[in-house]
Amino acid sequence: MKPTPRWWWTTVVSLVVSALAAVPSAASHADEGVRSVVAAGLSARVIMQFASTAERDAAFSRLLNRGAAVRTADTEAGPGLVVFGSAATLSSEFPHARQVSLDAGVSVSAIRQPARATWRRPRAAASIGVDASRRRIAVAIIDSGIRPHADLPLSRIRAFKDFVAGSTVPVDNCGHGTHVAGIVAGNGRSSNGLYAGIAPGVDIVALRVLGDDCAGNTSDVIDALEWIGRHHETYRIKVVNVSLGHAVLESIFTDPLVQAVERLSRKGVAVVTAAGNKGLNPATDLPGYGGIGVPCNAPSSICVGSLDTLGSAELSDDRVSDASSRGPTRFDLLAKPDLVAPGVNIVSLAAPGSRLFTELEHLHVLDANGSPRYLMLSGTSMAAPAVAAAAALLLQENDLSANTLKLALQFTARLVPLTDVLTQGAGALNIAGALILADAINPHARPGMTWIRHRITAANVDANQQFIPWSQRIIYGNRFMRPRYAQVHLFRWDDEVVWAYDAIAENIVWGNSANDNIVWGNNDNIVWGNFAAEATVWVTGESGEVHSADHNIVWENGAVRGVWAANVVWGFWDDNIVWGNVTRDNMDNIVWGNQADNIVWGNDDNIVWGNDDRR
Numbered sequence: 082m083k084p085t086p087r088w089w090w091t092t093v094v095s096l097v098v099s100a101l102a103a104v105p106s107a108a109s110h111a112d113e114g115v116r117s118v119v120a121a122g123l124s125a126r127v128i129m130q131f132a133s134t135a136e137r138d139a140a141f142s143r144l145l146n147r148g149a150a151v152r153t154a155d156t157e158a159g160p161g162l163v164v165f166g167s168a169a170t171l172s173s174e175f176p177h178a179r180q181v182s183l184d185a186g187v188s189v190s191a192i193r194q195p196a197r198a199t200w201r202r203p204r205a206a207a208s209i210g211v212d213a214s215r216r217r218i219a220v221a222i223i224d225s226g227i228r229p230h231a232d233l234p235l236s237r238i239r240a241f242k243d244f245v246a247g248s249t250v251p252v253d254n255c256g257h258g259t260h261v262a263g264i265v266a267g268n269g270r271s272s273n274g275l276y277a278g279i280a281p282g283v284d285i286v287a288l289r290v291l292g293d294d295c296a297g298n299t300s301d302v303i304d305a306l307e308w309i310g311r312h313h314e315t316y317r318i319k320v321v322n323v324s325l326g327h328a329v330l331e332s333i334f335t336d337p338l339v340q341a342v343e344r345l346s347r348k349g350v351a352v353v354t355a356a357g358n359k360g361l362n363p364a365t366d367l368p369g370y371g372g373i374g375v376p377c378n379a380p381s382s383i384c385v386g387s388l389d390t391l392g393s394a395e396l397s398d399d400r401v402s403d404a405s406s407r408g409p410t411r412f413d414l415l416a417k418p419d420l421v422a423p424g425v426n427i428v429s430l431a432a433p434g435s436r437l438f439t440e441l442e443h444l445h446v447l448d449a450n451g452s453p454r455y456l457m458l459s460g461t462s463m464a465a466p467a468v469a470a471a472a473a474l475l476l477q478e479n480d481l482s483a484n485t486l487k488l489a490l491q492f493t494a495r496l497v498p499l500t501d502v503l504t505q506g507a508g509a510l511n512i513a514g515a516l517i518l519a520d521a522i523n524p525h526a527r528p529g530m531t532w533i534r535h536r537i538t539a540a541n542v543d544a545n546q547q548f549i550p551w552s553q554r555i556i557y558g559n560r561f562m563r564p565r566y567a568q569v570h571l572f573r574w575d576d577e578v579v580w581a582y583d584a585i586a587e588n589i590v591w592g593n594s595a596n597d598n599i600v601w602g603n604n605d606n607i608v609w610g611n612f613a614a615e616a617t618v619w620v621t622g623e624s625g626e627v628h629s630a631d632h633n634i635v636w637e638n639g640a641v642r643g644v645w646a647a648n649v650v651w652g653f654w655d656d657n658i659v660w661g662n663v664t665r666d667n668m669d670n671i672v673w674g675n676q677a678d679n680i681v682w683g684n685d686d687n688i689v690w691g692n693d694d695r696r
Contacts, residue, residue, distance in 0.1 A: 110175055110176075110178055110179065110180050110181050111175060111180075111181040111182075112180075112181070112182045112183055112330040112331035112335070112336075113330045113331060114182075114183030114185060114330040115127055115171070115181050115182065115183050118168065118183070119168040119171060119172050120168075121168075122168045123168060124165065124166060124167050124168065125165070125166075125168070125171060125183065125184075126163065126164070126165040126183075126184040126298065127163070127164050127165075127171055127181050127182065127183055127184055128154060128161060128162075128163055128164075128181070128182045128183075128184050128299065128300055128303075128337050129161055129162045129163075129164055129174065129178040129180075129181050130158070130159060130160075130161045130178060130179045130180045130181075130182075130337065131159065131160045131161060131162070131177070131178055131179055132159070132179050133159075133160065134160045136160075136177060137153070137155075137160035137161065137162060139177070140162060140174050140177050140178065141153070141162060143173075143174065144162070144164055144166060144170065144174060147166065147170045147173065148166065148167070148170065149164050149165060149166030149167075149170050149171075150164070150165040150166070151163070151164050151165075154300055154303070154304070156303065156307050156337075156341065156344075157307065157310065157344055158337075158340055158341075158344065159179075161337070163184055163300045180335050180337075182299075182330070182331060182335070182336065182337050183299075183330055184298050184299050184300045185298075185299045185327040185328070185330065185375075186296055186297070186298060186299075186327060187290070187291070187296065187297050187298065187299055187302055187325045187326055187327050188291075188295065188296045188297075188325060188326075188327070189224075189225070189255075189257045189291065189295050189296075189324060189325050189460075189462050190324050190325060190326060190355035190356070190357050190358055190374075190460050190461045190462035190465070192358045192404055192459055192460040217282075217283075217284065217317065218283055218284070218317050218318075218319045218320075218473060218476055218477065219239050219240075219283060219284040219285065219286050219316050219317050219318045219319070220265050220266065220280070220283050220284075220285060220286070220318070220319070220320045220321070220322060220469055220470070220473050221285075221286040221287075221288060221309050221313075221316075221318045221320070221321045221322070222258055222261055222262050222265070222285055222286070222287050222288065222321075222322050222466075223288045223290055223302060223305045223306070223321060223322070223323045223325070224257055224258030224261050224262075224287070224288070224289070224290070224291060224322075224323075224324060224325065225253050225254070225255035225256070225257045225258040225259075225289060225290075225291035225292075225295055226241070226243065226248075226251060226252050226253035226254070226255070226258045226259075226287055226289035226291075227241065227251050227252075227253050227258050227259050227262050227285065227287035227289075228251065228252070228253040228256075228259045228430075228432035228433075228435070229251055230259065230263065230267070230271075230430045230431075230432075230454070231270050231271045231454070232263060232267040232268050232269060232270050232271055232272075232276075232277075232278075232430055232454075233259075233262060233263060233266055233267050233268070233278075233285065233430060235251065237266065237284050237285060238251055238284070238285050238286075238287060239284040239285065239286050239316050240286045240287075240312075240316050241286075241287045241288075241289070242286075242287075242288050242289065242305070242308060243289040244288065244289060244290050244301040244304050244305055245289050245290065245291070245292050245297065245301065246289075246292075248289070251287060252289070253287075253289070253432045253435055254292075254293040254432075254434075254435055254436065255291055255292070255293060255294070255295040255432075255435055255436050255437060256295075256431065256432040256435030256436055256437035256438050256456070257291065257295055257324070257437060257458075257462065258287060258289070258291070259430050259431070259432040259435070260429045260430055260431070260432075260437070260456055260458055260463075261322060261324050261429070261462060261463070261465075261466045262285050262287065262430065262466075263276075263278055263429035263430030264278055264279065264427060264429045264463060264466040264467060264470065265278050265279065265280055265283065265285065265322065265466045265469055265470040265473070266278045266280055266281055266282075266283050266284070266285055266470070267281065267429060267430050268281040269281070271448035271449060271450075271452075271454050271455075272448050272449055272454075272455065273449050276428045276429065276446070276455055278429070278470060279466075279467055279470030279471060279474070279512070280470040280471075280473040280474050280477075282477070283470070283473045283477075286309075286316050286318055288305040288308065288309070290302050290304075290305050290325075291325065293436060294436065295436060295437070297325070299327060299337070299338050299375075302323070302325070302338060302341075302376075303337055303338055303341045306321070306338075306341040306342065306344075306345050306352075307341065309321060309345060309350065310344060310345050310348055310350075313345075313348065313350050318350060319350065319351065319472075319473065319476045320350070320351045320352075320353060320469050320472045320473050320476070321345065321350055321351070321352045321353065321469075322353050322465055322466050322469040323342075323352065323353065323354045323355065323376060323382075323465070324354075324355040324461070324462035324463075324465045324466065325355070325462075326354070326355065326357055326374035326375050326376060326377060327374055327375055328374055328375070328411075329373070329374060329375055329378055329410060329411040329412060330375075331412065332412045332413055333378060333379065333380065333410075333412075333413050333415075334413075336375060336378075338375050338376045338379075339375060339376055339378060339379040341376075342354070342376045342379035342381065342382050343379055343380070343381055346379075346381035346382070346483055347381075349482060349483050350483060351383060351469075351472050351476075351483040351486050351487065352376075352379070352381065352382045352383065353382070353383045353385060353465050353466070353468050353469040353472060354376050354377040354379070354382045354383065354384050354385065354465060355377060355384075355385060355460070355461035355462050355464065355465040356372075356373055356374070356377050356384050356385060356386045356387070356405060356406040356407075356417065356418045356461045356464075357372055357373060357374040357377065357406035357461055358387070358404040358405065358406060358460050358461055359372030359373075359374070359404075359406045360372055360402070360403055360404045360405045360406050360407055361403050361404050366403075368403060368407075369407070370407045370408065370409070370503055371407065371408065371409060371410070371411060372406035372407060373406050373407070373408050373409075373410045373411075373417045373418065374406065377406075377417060377418065378410040378411075378413065378415060378417060380415065380557065381483070381484075381487075382419075383419050383420070383468060383472070383487050383490065384417045384418040384419045384506070385418055385419065385420060385421065385422055385424075385461060385464045385465040385467075385468045386401060386402070386405040386406065386407070386418040386420070386421040386422075386424075386461055386464060386504070386505065386506065387401065387402040387404065387405040387421060387422070387423075387424030387425060387459070387460060387461045387463070387464040388400070388401055388402065388405075388421040388422055388423050388424060388425070388464065388497070388509050388510075389401070389402045389423075389424075389425040390423050390425065392426070394545055395547075396495065396543070396547050396549070397498075399497055399509060400497065400500070401421055401497055401500055401504050401505050402424060402425055402459075404460070405418075405421065405424070405461055405464075405504070406418070406461065407503050407504045408503040408504075408506075409503060416502060416503060416506070416556050417503075417506065418505070418506040419487070419490075419491060419506045419507060419556060420468065420490060420491055420494045420505070420506045420507045420508060420509065420510055421464065421497065421505050421506060421508070421509050421510070422464040422465070422467040422468050422471075422509065422510040423463075423464060423467055423510075424459060424460055424461055424462075424463045424464030424467075425459045425463075426457050426458075426459055427457065427458060427459065427463040427467075428446050428455050428456070428457050429455065429456065429458070429463070430454070430455060430456070431445065431446075431453065431454055431455050431456035433453070433454075437456060437458070438453075438456060441456065441458075444456055444457040444458065445457075467510060468490065468510055471490065471510055471512045471515060472486055472490065474512065474516065475489060475490075475515055475516060475519040478516055478519050478520055479519045479520060479522060479524060480524050481519060481522065481524055482524065485522060485524065486519075488555055489515050489518045489519050489522070490507075490510070490515050491506070491507035491508075491552070491554055491555050491556060492507070492518060492551060492552070492553055492554070492555060493511045493514035493515045493517070493518050493539075493541075493551045493552075494506075494507040494508030494509055494510065494511055494514075494551065494552045494554065495508050495509045495510075495511045495514075495549045495550070495551070495552065496508045496509075496550075496552045497509055502554075502556070506554075506556055507552050507554035507555070507556055508552040508554065511541070511543075511549055511551070513541050513542075513543055513544075513549075514540075514541040514549060514551055517537060517541055518537065521533050521534050521535055521537050522534070539551040539553055
């Protein structure tokens with residue numbers, strides 16, 4: 082059935098931008114992207130949110146009369162419009178809208194990288210004995226669509242919805258979505274199992290939001306998330322993968338894509354997102370922090386960075402990819418990513434004739450018969466579906482809530498040596514360990530009661546008999562939990578518990594602080610939180626000291642006081658952060674601020690980071 086036409090077009094009238102000056106509140110409800118394009122006198126496509134249907138309908142009529150192209154975009158959060166119009170036309174409606182956000186272009190989180198020999202970790206379903214077909218669940222892939230493949234036939238594509246062109250049959254002219262789906266659920270038939278996906282027993286629901294050029298619009302991604310919210314029970318969708326995004330333009334409290342993720346998470350559906358590939362300055366190849374995009378900055382999303390295994394089965398040489406985006410998030414200063422997973426030179430399904438297949442001929446990989454049926458890609462786009470597949474395996478083992486699922490993946494992660502928390506999050510994906518913890522959890526335990534069925538050891542061995550101690554980290558928004566509090570006697574991590582940010586009251590106090598502050602970790606502590614008083618003093622570790630003044634937090638864990646080693650300066654006074662493993666040579670520092678809105682990708686590993694189009 083063809084979709085209902087969504088656009089009512091009229092001629093876009095060219096109006097002078099001087100009208101903007103007559104609207105003093107023009108910028109008060111608009112995000113940074115909208116303010117920039119309107120100030121430049123440019124036409125733009127925006128998402129307008131309204132307090133009531135009546136206000137939306139009135140704005141709809143006015144915008145049409147002024148020559149804009151408009152469609153309704155109502156969500157569970159309230160009525161809205163997607164509008165394309167001139168700067169003056171848009172600004173005239175700012176006072177009537179609750180919030181105006183740029184309908185930012187979204188793009189895939191894959192990068193082109195020279196191929197080198199690599200192979201994947203042993204598949205969890207095969208190496209640990211998971212019956213991948215025991216509970217038939219589906220993973221939704223919000224991407225460029227899907228092309229049926231011998232490794233992922235049409236019979237396993239449970240549903241397909243095209244938000245770009247309205248196709249009723251599966252299509253993928255970009256090729257990205259097919260590759261992502263193969264990482265999750267390919268059965269490896271064409272390669273004798275060599276390139277099988279991680280969870281070959283799950284089905285796929287493919288939602289197309291990216292066009293033939295591998296790009297799309299935020300509003301279509303929101304529509305896809307809303308569609309899942311309405312149909313997740315019908316298709317037994319338990320996990321969603323979103324390997325795309327755009328730069329952060331506003332706070333999580335108002336960002337419509339972030340809020341769509343939060344709404345779906347509250348329904349018990351785990352949303353896995355790609356961190357992005359903004360970890361390096363393209364001009365200097367120096368690393369930078371703060372490149373996490375939308376919707377990976379959504380507090381409840383499982384934000385995934387990219388791990389480079391260097392083509393080795395050994396764990397000791399693993400490192401986080403230089404290109405993988407690092408936290409904290411812009412505006413809200415949240416700790417992301419949540420964890421990392423293999424994302425370099427990943428072989429998965431190809432869509433012959435698609436854009437990526439045509440342009441990346443040198444990255445074709447042959448099947449068992451010598452035909453190019455696979456493609457090698459890199460990026461956080463490839464890392465996120467590895468975590469989505471692992472989540473599906475955990476849910477096949479146990480009926481976990483979305484929150485418990487995230488906890489299990491973080492708590493059992495493997496720490497990457499010499500890597501900070503804003504680069505690796507809780508650590509590298511450890512599927513075997515996560516399955517052990519998931520199997521031990523009693524999802525029906527009452528809140529406040531012990532929820533682990535039997536004693537577990539916070540470590541496991543992988544298929545190569547390598548010992549993997551668990552990180553025991555739990556990271557959520559600007560909340561951290563000490564490992565001992567994350568053990569088995571805290572409370573039930575249920576979807577009834579609100580994990581997300583609350584503008585009025587911060588939900589969930591982790592730890593023992595009456596001031597809602599948390600000190601977490603051993604060697605790379607970070608202190609974040611709200612202060613009931615302007616100054617708070619914490620004593621941590623053997624020689625560490627935490628103190629606060631003027632809304633700034635300073636923490637040091639040096640062997641000798643006064644020696645700056647592993648320090649954090651994090652504050653909201655000037656919206657600045659200084660963070661890093663600081664030595665006497667002042668290396669490895671981050672200075673983050675929203676006042677200057679500049680990025681200086683300097684030398685000596687020093688960074689001043691704000692807003693820059695180069696991201």
